[in-house]
Amino acid sequence: IYKRASIAYRALSTRLGEESFLFENRPSSVDAILLAHVLVTLHALPETSLLKSKLLEHGNLVRYAEKLKTEFVEAGSSSSIPPFPSDPSSSTPRKGPSHWSSKPKPKPKREKTEEEKTFRRRAKYFLATQLVAIVLFLSVMNIYDISEPELDNEGDIDFD
Incomplete structure (x- = not known):
């Protein structure tokens, strides 16, 4: 898998060179996908x-x-997107069906290890990055019209 990833990175690096975007002078959906992957x-x-x-x-x-x-991302962060909550306990707790709370199971709370804290923090970063990538993709697609150019079929050739 890593050999294929290395080959793909090399090909993308060669294709990009020192250009601003992979294709032409405007971002494409491939740019958005690559940006999301690289940021993650x-x-x-x-x-x-x-x-x-x-x-x-x-x-x-x-x-x-x-x-x-x-x-795109940091410039767009001042838009109407609500900030990603940094602490899931600060959000309102959800309650399940009433029969779930009928038998509370007391669990002794243990201190989270440093590895668990790091994992949860990275998971939050991952989700935030994915959200930003999706918003970026939608923003880029709205900024640049990617519709197919209309072909002029009014030539002298008649296919009837």
Whole structure:
């Protein structure tokens, strides 16, 4: 899997070069997908991740993602998107059906290990990054019209 990822990163890096976008001078859906993948890989995976190390070998992909992140994601963060809650306990608790609460099971609360805390924090970053990637994709698709150009079929050729 990592060999294929390395080959894909190399191909994308070569295709991108020092350009602003993968195709032409405007973002495409491929740019949005690549941006989402790179941001998740950079910000959600642990430092020891082999996939992350393979991505970091391609500096232009990292610079590309950071540039688009500041251009689209951070600029769009002042929009009407509500902030991602940092603590799930601060949200209102949900109650299940009434028969669930009829027999409360007392569980001794134990202190979370550092590994569990790190995992939960990274899971939150992952979800936030995915949300941002989706919003970014929708924003980019609304900014740039990706409709197919209409073909002019009024030529002299008659196919009847």
